[in-house]
Amino acid sequence: MPRRVVPALIVLLAALLVAAPARAEPPQRLASQVTDASGWIENRAPVDDALGELQDKTGLQLWVVLVDSFDGTPAQSWTDETARLSDLGDRDALLAIAVEDRAYAYSFPADSRLSDQELAEVAEKRIEPALAAGDWSGAVVAAAQGYQDAASSGSGLIWAVLVVGLIVVAGLAWVLLRRRHRRAAPQEPAGPSLADLSGRANALLVELDDELRASERELELATAQYGQDATAPFRAALDEARANVGEAFQLRMTLDERPTPDERAKLIRIIELCETADKRLDAESDAFDRLRDLEGRAAEVAGEVDRRRAAIEAALPAAEATVHDLQTRFSGGALTAIAGNAGQARERLAFAADAVRQAREALASGGKAEAALAVRGAEQAVDQAAHLVEAVERAAAELPAARSAADGLLAEVTAETAAGRAALTGGGEVPPGLAAAVAGGEQVLAEVRAALAGPRPDPVGAVARLQAADAALDAALAAARDAAERGARARSMLAQALPVARAEVLAANDFITTRRGAVDYGARAALSEAQRHLALAESLAASDPAAALSEAQQAQQLAARAGQAARVDVQGWSGGGYGRAGGFDAGAFAGAVLGGILAGGGGHGRGHGGFTGGFGGSGHRSGGGGRRGGGGRF
Structure with missing residues (x-):
């Protein structure tokens, strides 16, 4: 379609x-x-x-x-x-x-x-x-x-026009003298304001990010059915579009953090990159729809979706019990991110059940187009429910692992602060910044130990604080270490930092994907940059562990920022509780809107067209640019 x-x-x-x-x-x-x-x-x-x-x-x-x-x-x-x-x-x-x-x-x-x-x-x-x-x-x-x-x-300009008429007579000679110059160097007409360009750029970033997320999943389904060769053109289109949007997000973050005189040119470039990505996806959309043939296969796909829906629904009680157990043992942003997942999954599944019913009713009356649309919505809803449950299962493994990692980092930072304190009192040359790094490390150690001794610690937050203290100490002590020791140290720290960064990026990505109807461009831009830094860290891990470590640490920090910003967006959208909007229990409809499956979500103030999604979805933009x-x- x-x-x-x-x-x-x-x-x-x-x-x-x-x-x-x-x-x-x-x-x-x-x-x-x-x-x-x-x-x-x-x-x-x-x-x-x-x-x-x-x-x-x-x-x-x-x-x-x-x-x-x-x-x-x-x-x-x-x-x-x-x-x-x-x-x-x-x-x-x-x-x-x-x-x-x-x-x-x-x-x-907009105009x-x-x-x-x-x-x-x-x-x-x-x-x-x-x-x-x-x-x-x-x-x-x-x-x-x-x-x-x-x-x-x-x-009121009428009076001004009369006055100008008199001035024109007096200034005719000046006009004649200037005319030749204006012909030689004509001025460009005034374009859209910076505010208009910024709004347009932000809206396109959100829209294209949504389309990429939906397209990725549709491509996975098509690849599973038809194989890599049949879907290769669509994979190439998706990769090109993703690269364009990634570059656009990078520019957007640069502008937000450091406004520059060429802001207009960069905003125009962001818009161009998004429009190029959109056209690239559009160019393959008809062929992709023919490949998937949802209109012809609606009955078959409806059955598959319904079976997946039933399986996920059966797993919800266990997911709810897991969340409750984690809430008695831990705290922090990682837990907040999955606290409402079971309820959100239930809403997506309710929407999917209704969508499958509608598809079957449409097929019975000959409405193939309506059936295909409903089936596509049901697919997206079930996929999001699966992501929500999987995120709970990951948290059940990652939070205890983070608690163990915190113990290891406590020992490591303790050793680093001791080495730094010895260097400060040893009588030799003191590396720059060492005193501040040691004092900061000792403070973090005391605060993290106290926090971890509490009834519901935040192990992910503790790991992040210890890693930051460890990095500061390592940088201050680097001058006192030889190259071999620095390399071994970097590899050791990288082995700890990469899994944390991967987990943080994955958690933020899952949260944004399943609540994308409410998440604005800021969280998405931070996540896009986190993914870029994580890819660099993984590519440099073998050849340059020190550089890889820096990239992994940036990835973790950006992903944490993305997750926090996304949670704030969702809380603002829902009035403080996931699955509720404006004080009303909006049920399956609100869940579908929050997930970006149906139009209308968004703390960013723009709606998405129907069942959103790249190749096979129904993204829509007005010709006026929002x-x-x-x-x-x-």
């Missing part, structure tokens, strides 16, 4: 797969400019007049939808997805209000004549006061008038 799937199919699936509360509605395709099924707007006349005047004066068509509830979906995600499903274009804006949720959001085209600041001011000074007072029609009228005033603020939004509670 082509990647750009008809939006109506997404609406159909969402309606069939979700058992929503009585008056909650999922994102929808709007049939008219004002949608108010519950009748919250009692007097339509002033609303229609204000919207008509806004369009007549500015050319901007403001669509409005009032619902009781956003169905547990974050307001911005709900609004952006409704705008996408409704095919809103470059002259269309959307204001969405969930009356009982007391939440609202707006979605404007709107209104700035982000103007949109925020209209929201704060015009829309929110009316919403807070329960004046729904007044809020819409205030929004339309506010947008009109902001867009028309240039009317939308801008805002909103909040009232």
Whole structure:
């Protein structure tokens, strides 16, 4: 099935797969400019007049939808997805209000004549006061008038034009003198602002990262069925796209950490790299769909998915017991990352079961396209459930292993600090930085020993702190060691650092993959860089252990940063609890949104088209290059 799937199919699936509360509605395709099924707007006349005047004066068509509830979906995600499903274009804006949720959001085209600041001011000074007072029609009228005033603020330029007319007469000679210079060196027209370029770049990074993750799994399924030779062209396309996106993430991190004068050029380069990756995947999408033939094999694949779903469901009680056991023994970010996995897996499996049912019903009525779409969603949901359970099983092995590794590192750092203390008091030349490294090592030893003696230690955090102290001591003592000793030391430390880095990268990758609907570009960029440094560490391990050690340590630090940032994104998306959104138990639908399987997730404020995914998914981008939004509670 082509990647750009008809939006109506997404609406159909969402309606069939979700058992929503009585008056909650999922994102929808709007049939008219004002949608108010519950009748919250009692007097339509002033609303229609204000919207008509806004369009007549500015050319901007403001669509409005009032619902009781956003169905547990974050307001911005709900609004952006409704705008996408409704095919809103470059002259269309959307204001969405969930009356009982007391939440609202707006979605404007990226190239709107209104700035982000103007949109925020209209929201704060015009829309929110009316919403807070329960004046729904007044809020819409205030929004339309506010947008009109902001867009028309240039009317005062009439007087300026008259003045300029006089100045032109007086300055004609100067104009004639300058004309030749302007012809010789014409100025480039003003392009998009840095803020617009940055927003576009960030949105593309998230979107392409999602597509790569979905494409990798689809390629694994195809390779298992048809072999390496049949899927070689798709593997090459995926590798090229991954390299482009990796370079783009690296540029994005460079800009975030060290802004440079060539920021515009780098942002444009990020956009170019993402668009190149997208086109490379698109070029193979039709051939990949023909190879997988989900429309023709929907019944067979539905059966396979259902069997996998049942097997994973049978493993959930054990996974829940494992999480509970780990929670009684350990703490820290590694445990937080898998604490909600069993519940998340259960939601994905519930979604998969409904998707398989929908596929079979569609096949019975001859709907092969709908069946293929549902089967693809079920595949992704079951894959994510499997990842979630596997992450729990890995944690059950890695947390005790980290605890043992911490004991070994305690002994090693103790020896290093003793060697450093001896060098400081031995009367010889003191290497630079040694005193600080020794003091820091002794402090870390005391704090880590105390933490590990507690009832629920954080062994992963302890290992990270000890490794950092060990590295600082090793660097300070390096001048006092000969080359052979330094090489042996580096190999010994690398043997400890590489497994930790691999585990940290894998844990962050699993977390982001299974919650990608909520994870912004920052966590993804840190993970991409962690993966790059880990690959370098592994390639240098035999030839240059010292350099490999440095790369492994950077990989571990970046992966830890990625995991932490991703957890913050998910907590913000879910209101503090995985599997919940905006205070509602959104169930299988919320799980599918959080996992990026259905459109609408995202702390990054953009929705993904339907069942996302590279070669065979249905990623969708508007021709206008994304939308801008805002909103909040009232």
